[in-house]
Amino acid sequence: MSDTRSKADVIIVGGGIIGCSIAYRLAQEKLSVIVIERDRVGGEASGAAAGILGPQAEADSPDPFLDLCLASRSLYPSLAEELRSETGIDIEYLTDGLLYLAFTDEDEHELEARYRWQSSCGLRVERLSAREAREIEPRLSPEVRWALRFPDDHQVNNVKLTAALARGAIGRGARFLIGRPATKLVVENGRAVGVETPEERLSAAQVVNAAGSWSGQIDCSPAPQPPVSPVRGQMIAIETPQPVLRHVVYSSSCYLVPRIDGRLLIGSTMEHVGYNKKVTVEGIGGLLRGALEIIPSLNSYAFKEAWAGLRPYAPDKLPILGESQLPGLIIATAHFRNGILLTPITGQLIADLIISGKTSTPLERFSPNRFQ
Ligand SMILES: Cc1cc2nc3c(=O)[nH]c(=O)nc-3n(C[C@H](O)[C@H](O)[C@H](O)COP(=O)(O)OP(=O)(O)OC[C@H]3O[C@@H](n4cnc5c(N)ncnc54)[C@H](O)[C@@H]3O)c2cc1C
Structure with a gap:
């Protein structure tokens, strides 16, 4: 044929x-x-x-991969507009930035180093005291020592x-x-x-x-x-009746992503377990502990759903x-x-x-x- x-x-x-x-x-x-x-x-x-969309939050050094990620991030504003006018779909490109929290000595060393090299490369990154971090995100735990704010790292509805x-x-x-x-x-x-x-x-x-x-x-x-090969990532969504965060928030244990529809996403595990998309008690338990460390008051919210996906890994x-x-x-x-x-x-x-x-x-x- x-x-x-x-x-x-x-x-x-x-x-x-x-x-x-x-x-x-x-x-x-x-x-x-x-x-x-x-x-x-x-x-x-x-x-x-x-x-x-967080090229800066996790980068440890300037390299061609970071350049590729930054170049892609810079294409988002025009892509969001183009897709809205061409398809009528709002891709929920939100530009409130990303906070990375320090809870431990190890976190402090890592974030301090990231702050230094990114500032010296001319990338925008702000160092916030615990008080300043809680002023912009009042639900953060009192255990937060300080935070980095990446004003140019954003999010989209994938x-x-x-x-x-x-x-x-x-x-x-x-x-x-x-x-x-x-x-x-x-x-x-x-x-x-x-x-x-x-x-x-x-x-x-x-x-x-x-x-x-x-x-x-x-x-x-x-x-x-x-x-x-696949690397499994487990995720959770909880329902928040009113917004609990403006920023995407990271700690060394997990990240929290506030979505426009009222869900708060909690992610994610990194597991080399083959083509297996099961959600496990261990995976979900670890994510929930990490999320409660960031916002203790999440305890009272309703669990909505959990899922897993496979990241393509070289x-x-x-x-x-x-x-x-x-x-x-x-x-x-x-x-x-x-x-x-x-x-x-x-x-x-x-x-x-x-x-x-x-x-x-x-x-x-x-x-x-x-x-x-
Ligand atoms: C839990 C989790 C959280 C993540 N969070 C982020 C994030 O916050 N930011 C970010 O940038 N990235 C994130 N990622 C990574 C990102 O999702 C992936 O890198 C990206 O989706 C890969 O896209 P893809 O199209 O290559 O793969 P996929 O989305 O897996 O698509 C591949 C497609 O190929 C199809 N296919 C496979 N074999 C065949 C075949 N033989 N014939 C026809 N079709 C076939 C599959 O059915 C599938 O639909 C996350 C991933 C996971 C799992």
């Missing part, structure tokens, strides 16, 4: 936030795009995430963002084949020329592997598989972005803890690579071929 419906300029495997972002940018550039999603758009890590990117891509002609797994890459004369699903064979000039934690399971031979913890050794096959995966943050820049860079063969930001550090 071969007709125009089974052909496209680009086939993207994976309808997570990364696949949707690439599809959106390519469709804007008038390329024909097919996204193949085996289950549900945004049904894996992209739906499970907390939506924190579920709405994924939906908006998919809707925007579809609005510009991209086709989403939902409930269809890519079973095999089609290779002819040493080049990727398409993808097989159980129903059909689809052909394209370029194929993008954006299958998240499963991207290493798609046979890319003769190129090596991307070395990606051995060096960096994303895998760029052309593989197999011509026609591009990899966009392993965004690990920062896939929501890196969504805008990934869509832009991979679209540039497909359209012009070049990217404005060098991708060598993130090359799929760095593992040989």
Whole structure:
């Protein structure tokens, strides 16, 4: 079977936030795009995430990865506006900033060092006394010693963002084949020329592997598989009748993310347990203890739900972005803890690579071929 419906300029495997972002940018550039999603758009890590856009909060040194994260963060204001006018979806891009709290000597050393190197690099970071921190977030525990405020680290609703990117891509002609797994890459004369699903064979000039934690399971031979494995993250949502926080708040035990709908998200564990999305007593217990250390009065609120997702992880913890050794096959995966943050820049860079063969930001550090 071969007709125009089974052909496209680009086939993207994976309808997570990364696949949707690439599809959106390519469709804007008038390329024909097919996204193949085996289950549900945004049904894996992209739906499970907390939506924190926090490149500064966790960075330990300036490096190309931080540069990539900062560049992506800077694209959010225009992306939020663009998606609102193009799709009608408000992605809840909230710009109140992020607080990182010190409770112990170890926390103090870590935050002190972060404050010093980030200030000297010209990144905005403020040192707040315990009193100043409680003035802006009155429910914080009296045990807080002091805090850093990152005024440029923000948050977004990752579920709405994924939906908006998919809707925007579809609005510009991209086709989403939902409930269809890519079973095999089609290779002819040493080049990727398409993808097989159980129903059909689809052909394209370029194929993008954006299958998240499963991207290493798609046979890319003769190129090596991307070395990606899952890292489980458990999350909790509690209901807060009135807002309890304005900022995203971190401690060394957990983070709290106040959402517009009144939920407070508490995250997240980091567990190498394979393709296992179970929520465990140990995981949830640890998160609740961490949350109560930050805001003791959370005790009285209603528990709403808990879930787990699988972060796509490469051995060096960096994303895998760029052309593989197999011509026609591009990899966009392993965004690990920062896939929501890196969504805008990934869509832009991979679209540039497909359209012009070049990217404005060098991708060598993130090359799929760095593992040989
Ligand atoms: C608990 C948790 C909290 C997080 N918090 C944050 C955060 O606050 N900020 C942040 O920046 N990042 C966060 N992340 C990380 C972020 O969620 C991920 O890096 C990002 O969602 C990865 O997106 P993706 O599209 O690559 O993967 P996914 O969302 O997992 O999407 C991959 C898609 O590919 C599909 N697929 C797989 N195999 C096939 C196949 N053979 N054929 C067709 N389809 C296939 C899957 O069904 C899936 O829909 C968090 C992650 C977790 C789990």
